[in-house]
Each structure stands twice: as C-alpha cells, then as structure tokens.
Amino acid sequence: MISEADLLLIEQYLEGTLTEDQINQIDERMNKDPEFATHLALVKEMPSAILTDTGTFRNQMHRIMEEDGIKSPHKTASIKRIAPRFILLAVAAILAGIVLAVNIFLPVKKVDLYGMNFSIPNENLTTRDNSILDANLQKAVQAYSNHNFQSAIPLFQKYLQSNESNSEVRFFLAISLMAEGKFEDALANLGDLSNHTGPYQNASLWYSALASIKLNEKNLAQSLLTKLVEKENSYTPKAKELLEELSN
Amino acid sequence: MYKEKDLIEGIQRCDKEVMRYTYREYYPMILDLIQKNGGTAEDAADIFQEGMVVLYEKVNQGAVEWQSTLKTFLYAVCRNKWLMELRKKKNRKTNILEDNVHLADDTSIQKDIISQEKNELMRKHFKKLGDDCQKILKLFFEATSMKDIGNIMGFSEGYAKKKKFNCQQKLISAVTNDPIFKELNNYDKRG
Numbered sequence: 001m002i003s004e005a006d007l008l009l010i011e012q013y014l015e016g017t018l019t020e021d022q023i024n025q026i027d028e029r030m031n032k033d034p035e036f037a038t039h040l041a042l043v044k045e046m047p048s049a050i051l052t053d054t055g056t057f058r059n060q061m062h063r064i065m066e067e068d069g070i071k072s073p074h075k076t077a078s079i080k081r082i083a084p085r086f087i088l089l090a091v092a093a094i095l096a097g098i099v100l101a102v103n104i105f106l107p108v109k110k111v112d113l114y115g116m117n118f119s120i121p122n123e124n125l126t127t128r129d130n131s132i133l134d135a136n137l138q139k140a141v142q143a144y145s146n147h148n149f150q151s152a153i154p155l156f157q158k159y160l161q162s163n164e165s166n167s168e169v170r171f172f173l174a175i176s177l178m179a180e181g182k183f184e185d186a187l188a189n190l191g192d193l194s195n196h197t198g199p200y201q202n203a204s205l206w207y208s209a210l211a212s213i214k215l216n217e218k219n220l221a222q223s224l225l226t227k228l229v230e231k232e233n234s235y236t237p238k239a240k241e242l243l244e245e246l247s248n
Numbered sequence: 249m250y251k252e253k254d255l256i257e258g259i260q261r262c263d264k265e266v267m268r269y270t271y272r273e274y275y276p277m278i279l280d281l282i283q284k285n286g287g288t289a290e291d292a293a294d295i296f297q298e299g300m301v302v303l304y305e306k307v308n309q310g311a312v313e314w315q316s317t318l319k320t321f322l323y324a325v326c327r328n329k330w331l332m333e334l335r336k337k338k339n340r341k342t343n344i345l346e347d348n349v350h351l352a353d354d355t356s357i358q359k360d361i362i363s364q365e366k367n368e369l370m371r372k373h374f375k376k377l378g379d380d381c382q383k384i385l386k387l388f389f390e391a392t393s394m395k396d397i398g399n400i401m402g403f404s405e406g407y408a409k410k411k412k413f414n415c416q417q418k419l420i421s422a423v424t425n426d427p428i429f430k431e432l433n434n435y436d437k438r439g
Binding site for chain 2: 001002004007038039042043045046047048049050051052054056057058060061062064065068070119120122202203206234235237238
C-alpha cells in the first residue's frame with residue numbers, strides 16, 4: 001500500500017519540483033525497491049489512463065468494421081450467435097417493460113436527480129482521538145465506513161439516546177438512513193440540523209433536499225435548495241444546478 | 249489519400265473518416281498476417297481492433313517520437329499481439345511468424361502493448377471506484393486546483409486533498425492486486 005508521503009514525493013518528482021539530490025535519491029530507490037518503482041509508474045500513467053476514452057474509440061472502430069461486413073471481434077461473439085430478430089424483439093420487450101414500470105411507479109426526473117446527486121460523505125468522527133469515542137460509537141463509525149448502514153443505524157441511535165445533542169452523530173445517522181431508503185426518518189433527523197446554525201447545517205439542508213426529492217416533495221426540496229443558494233457556501237453551486245433541473 | 253500527420257491527428261480526435269481510411273488501407277495486411285499464422289478472420293478483426301486501440305493511446309500520449317510510419321507501427325503492434333496470443337495458447341510452433349518482416353524495435357512495441365493493457369486495467373478499476381473518487385480524480389487530472397475541487401464537491405480544500413490521496417491509494421492497490429497486472433509485469437520483465 002502506497003503511503004501518503006510516497007505519493008506526494010512521486011507527484012513532486014513527476015512535476016519536476018524536486019532538487020537534484022532528491023531526484024537522485026528517488027532514482028536510486030527505484031532501482032532498489034521494485035514496489036516503489038511500480039507505484040511511480042502507475043502514478044505517472046494514471047492521468048492519461050483515466051482521461052483517455054478508449055471505449056468511444058473502440059466502439060467507433062467496431063462500427064466501421066461492421067459496416068464493411070467484418071465479423072464482430074470475439075468479445076461480442078456470444079451476442080452474435082443469437083438471431084438478430086430475437087435480439088430486436090427482446091430489446092423491444094425490455095424497453096417497453098422499463099417504460100411502463102417507470103411511468104406507473106416512478107416520476108423519472110426526480111429519481112434521476114436524486115441518484116445523480118446523492119453520495120455517501122466520508123465520516124470524520126475517526127479523525128478524533130479514538131480513546132474519547134464511546135465503544136458503540138466506534139462500532140457505528142466502523143460500520144458506516146464499511147458502508148454497512150444496517151448495522152450502523154441502531155448503533156448511532158443507541159449513542160444518541162444518551163447524547164441527544166450530538167449533531168455530528170445525528171447527521172451520519174441520517175445519511176445511513178438515506179442509504180437504507182428510510183427517507184422520512186432521515187428527514188426527521190436532519191430537520192433540527194438544517195434549522196440551526198452549526199457545522200452540519202449546510203450539509204443537512206442539501207441532504208434534506210435530496211430526501212425530499214425522493215419523497216416527491218418538490219416544493220420542500222426547492223425551498224431547502226433556495227436557502228443554500230442564498231447563503232453562499234460550498235453547496236451553493238450544486239444547489240443552483242439542482243434547482244434549475246427541478247424547475248425544468 | 250491522407251498524409252501521415254493527418255492520419256495521426258485524425259486518430260487522435262477519433263475522426264470516423266480517418267479511422268475508416270486506416271481500416272480499409274491496413275486491415276488486409278493484418279488479415280493476411282493472422283491467417284498465414286494459424287488465425288481466423290475473426291482473430292484478425294479482434295487483433296486489428298486492439299492494435300488500433302494501442303495506436304490511439306500512443307498518439308494521445310502527446311509528444312511521441314515516431315520511429316516508424318503509422319503503418320509499420322500498427323503492423324508491429326498487431327504482430328506482437330498475435331504472438332502474445334499464441335503464447336497464451338501455448339502454441340510454441342508458431343512463435344516465429346511467417347511474414348519475412350524484420351522489425352527493428354520489437355521490445356519497445358511490446359512495452360507499448362503492455363502499457364496499453366495496464367492502462368486498460370487501470371480504467372477497469374477506476375470505474376469500480378465510488379462516484380466521488382471518480383469525480384475528484386478526473387478533476388485533479390484535468391488540472392483543477394484542490395481549492396476548486398473542494399468547492400465543486402462541497403468539501404474543504406484539506407478534506408479534498410485527503411480524499412484524493414485515499415482514492416489514488418485505492419486505485420493503485422486494486423490495480424497492483426489484480427492477477428492480470430502481475431501477469432503483465434512478468435511479461436514486461438521477460439521482454
């Protein structure tokens with residue numbers, strides 16, 4: 001596992017901001033330490049690997065070859081063996097099913113907006129000295145970090161029984177509830193945090209708005225987002241975008 | 249008829265006409281190579297497409313100094329890819345291909361192929377990272393400042409830096425623990 005210090009050193013090496021002595025030390029280390037050399041090579045290639053879109057190029061090439069009657073490469077061979085007519089019928093049936101289900105059960109735009117904007121924030125309770133964390137809370141934090149929200153929820157709740165005013169724990173309980181699809185419970189926990197000035201106020205307004213979207217409470221979501229837009233904070237750009245999308 | 253420079257620039261920007269031209273001009277020689285060396289037309293199509301992807305990555309690496317023409321580069325890549333494929337199938341008899349072509353820089357071509365496959369592996373594991381990680385790393389590699397990344401993501405600058413490091417660490421760990429990566433490294437060492 002690469003350390004933060006090594007990653008920083010490698011980045012500086014690649015940026016060319018190290019002294020000659022430091023560069024020599026790195027070159028020497030690369031010769032002696034194959035793991036370090038591997039890490040350096042990966043960090044070097046990472047930007048171009050991530051930013052180069054070979055998928056689009058590959059698909060384009062595939063289409064050009066197919067237009068010319070060239071058989072599909074092996075990677076798509078299993079699809080090729082199925083009769084094209086059957087594929088068309090199957091695709092049409094699946095699409096019809098999806099459209100029907102979406103129209104009956106879900107307001108398309110709202111579900112997409114929630115999905116596009118909801119992400120699990122990293123807990124920051126662990127940045128504190130663990131010795132001052134309650135044992136239950138430690139377990140809850142661990143479960144949350146592992147995205148095991150089902151276990152985290154009762155542990156957070158137990159901790160809050162005797163520490164009702166702890167806004168941090170309440171916030172992460174609310175996120176866990178959202179991750180488990182319990183949006184009304186999440187809103188109830190976020191409510192107080194959104195209404196009172198504190199470090200979690202803006203985040204709570206944002207997640208309350210997302211939970212409201214999920215619950216089809218468009219007006220409530222709009223009013224929460226408007227608050228975020230009016231008070232200029234790190235959520236403002238996202239809130240502006242979401243407000244625009246909601247009004248379309 | 250395209251000039252060499254136009255072909256390279258066209259491939260770099262994924263230009264359909266240039267790609268079609270490259271395919272019509274060069275695919276027959278790859279088909280001939282593969283069919284003469286134990287492969288089918290389907291193998292040739294596969295190898296040609298993968299060879300074009302190596303070429304695409306190479307031209308996107310920026311200041312590449314071409315030791316050969318695009319045609320000879322593509323031929324050498326496809327030839328080496330087919331050799332690697334044959335070695336995987338343990339078909340030792342065909343380790344020397346019947347094409348009477350002398351390729352001066354096989355080692356560097358193999359390095360290009362291995363590098364492309366490692367990048368492909370990196371992309372595979374990148375797509376498995378969480379949305380936040382993908383977004384942070386993309387922004388970072390697009391030269392967005394950590395302060396701006398923090399603003400976009402709703403994080404403090406310090407937290408954005410920490411998160412970026414965690415994401416890079418996760419990605420490096422996923423790639424290096426992948427058995428394919430170890431296989432590619434062994435191949436790279438064997439040359």
